[in-house]
Amino acid sequence: xxxxxxxxxxxxxxxxxxxxxxxxxxxxxxxxxxxxxxxxxxxxxxxxxxxxxxxxxxxxxxxxxxxxxxxxxxxxxxxxxxxxxxxxxxxxxxxxxxxxxxxxxxxxxxxxxxxxxxxxxxxxxxxxxxxxxxxxxxxxxxxxxxxxxxxxxxxxxxxxxxxxxxxxxxxxxxxxxxxxxxxxxxxxxxxxxxxxxxxxxxxxxxxxxxxxxxxxxxxxxxxxxxxxxxxxxxxxxxxxxxxxxxxxxxxxxxxxxxxxxxxxxxxxxxxxxxxxxxxxxxx
Numbered sequence: 001x002x003x004x005x006x007x008x009x010x011x012x013x014x015x016x017x018x019x020x021x022x023x024x025x026x027x028x029x030x031x032x033x034x035x036x037x038x039x040x041x042x043x044x045x046x047x048x049x050x051x052x053x054x055x056x057x058x059x060x061x062x063x064x065x066x067x068x069x070x071x072x073x074x075x076x077x078x079x080x081x082x083x084x085x086x087x088x089x090x091x092x093x094x095x096x097x098x099x100x101x102x103x104x105x106x107x108x109x110x111x112x113x114x115x116x117x118x119x120x121x122x123x124x125x126x127x128x129x130x131x132x133x134x135x136x137x138x139x140x141x142x143x144x145x146x147x148x149x150x151x152x153x154x155x156x157x158x159x160x161x162x163x164x165x166x167x168x169x170x171x172x173x174x175x176x177x178x179x180x181x182x183x184x185x186x187x188x189x190x191x192x193x194x195x196x197x198x199x200x201x202x203x204x205x206x207x208x209x210x211x212x213x214x215x216x217x218x219x220x221x222x223x224x225x226x227x228x229x230x231x232x233x234x235x236x237x238x239x240x241x242x243x244x245x246x247x248x249x250x251x252x253x254x255x256x257x258x259x260x261x262x263x264x265x266x267x268x269x270x271x272x273x274x275x276x277x278x279x280x281x282x283x
Contacts, residue, residue, distance in 0.1 A: 022119035029118075029126025030133070033100070037134060044134065047096070051089040051142050058085070058209065059149050068211070068243045075150055080243035082151045083163075083235035084208025087228055089142055090171030091203065093135045094178035095195030101127055101182030102191035110278075121275045128175045135171045139164065154240030163238035166259045170231045173263040176270035183277045207245055208232050224249035227262035234259040 037043055059078045068080045101124070104110050113123050143164075153160045182191045205223050206212070212223040223229050224247045233255035236244045251258035 022122055022125075025118040025122035026125035026129060029113075029122055030129035031126075033127055033130030034133060037130065043096070044137070047093075047134065047138055048141050050092070051085060051138065052145050054085050054088070055082070055142070055145055055149060076242050078146075078150050079152065079239075079241045080236070081209065082146045083232045083239060083241060084203075084206070085146075086139065086142065086164075086167050086235060087170060087208060087232050088203045089138060090135050090167050091174045091199060091228065092196070093131050093138075093171050094174045094181075094199060095192050096134075097128060097131045097175040097178035098180075098182035098185075098191035098195040099188040100131070101179055102185055103188040105183065106187060120279055121271075124176075124179050124271075124274050124278055128172060128179060131175045131178075132168060132172045136168060139167060151241075155238055159238040159240075162256075163235040166231055166234055166238075166256070166263070169263045170227070170259065173266035173270070176267055176274055179274040180270055180277060183274060202226065202228050206232060207243075211243060212245055212247065220247070221249070224252050227259075227266065230255050230258035230262055 058081050059074070068076045104123075104127075110123065178191075178195050181194045182188075185191050185194055205219065206226045206229040207223055208228065212220045212229065215223060224245070229245075230251040233245055233252055236242075237255055245252045247253075251262075
């Protein structure tokens with residue numbers, strides 16, 4: 001006699017599984033998110049259009065009226081600008097990360113993941129890795145556009161690659177902030193709004209688009225200690241672009257180290273908070 005029995009869901013692996021298994025789970029979920037992104041190409045296209053518009057508008061509309069050091073040359077401003085545009089582009093991936101996680105929570109997909117024997121933190125790590133891949137693609141296209149409008153590197157390819165590495169690390173760090181926002185709101189729309197509203201002061205109260213020395217003293221102090229500014233300063237140094245700040249603030253004097261420290265600190269703090277929030281939300 002044979003009987004058909006209903007398949008029972010697999011018992012979830014206890015939290016805190018092995019690091020190797022957690023890494024494999026994260027890569028599987030990253031692949032799932034990348035496949036999902038590839039099936040919605042307008043997400044990638046719209047993500048490319050915005051930074052390209054910023055490059056063109058800032059370069060050709062404001063370029064002739066901006067002063068970089070003692071120069072008013074549009075070419076100098078374009079070279080000054082690009083580090084800021086690169087950094088802004090990678091940090092704006094925060095909104096997409098938050099919206100994606102909020103969407104999965106809203107549709108109940110996270111509940112399905114809970115029935116699988118996987119590390120709980122893998123759901124969030126997989127999402128942030130997928131966003132990092134998309135950000136890298138966007139950065140590559142943006143770099144090509146920047147070269148077309150006259151941006152150049154002057155310190156060699158290895159240092160330029162180091163600068164792009166710092167940019168991707170900053171972007172990855174900020175996606176963890178987006179993950180926490182996505183877990184804290186009820187809808188993807190709220191996650192998108194919440195992921196952008198705080199980014200504007202972070203990116204504009206910085207040295208991204210203007211020299212921070214031209215700000216009022218209290219605002220300059222904030223800009224110089226802004227984690228975003230540290231990465232922009234480090235990129236200008238590594239690219240050999242004009243506009244490197246001569247501020248006495250420690251992050252401006254040691255921009256590469258400051259960028260690394262800020263980014264790693266953000267990852268550690270916000271990953272911990274995000275995983276804790278995720279466990280509480282799915283308990």
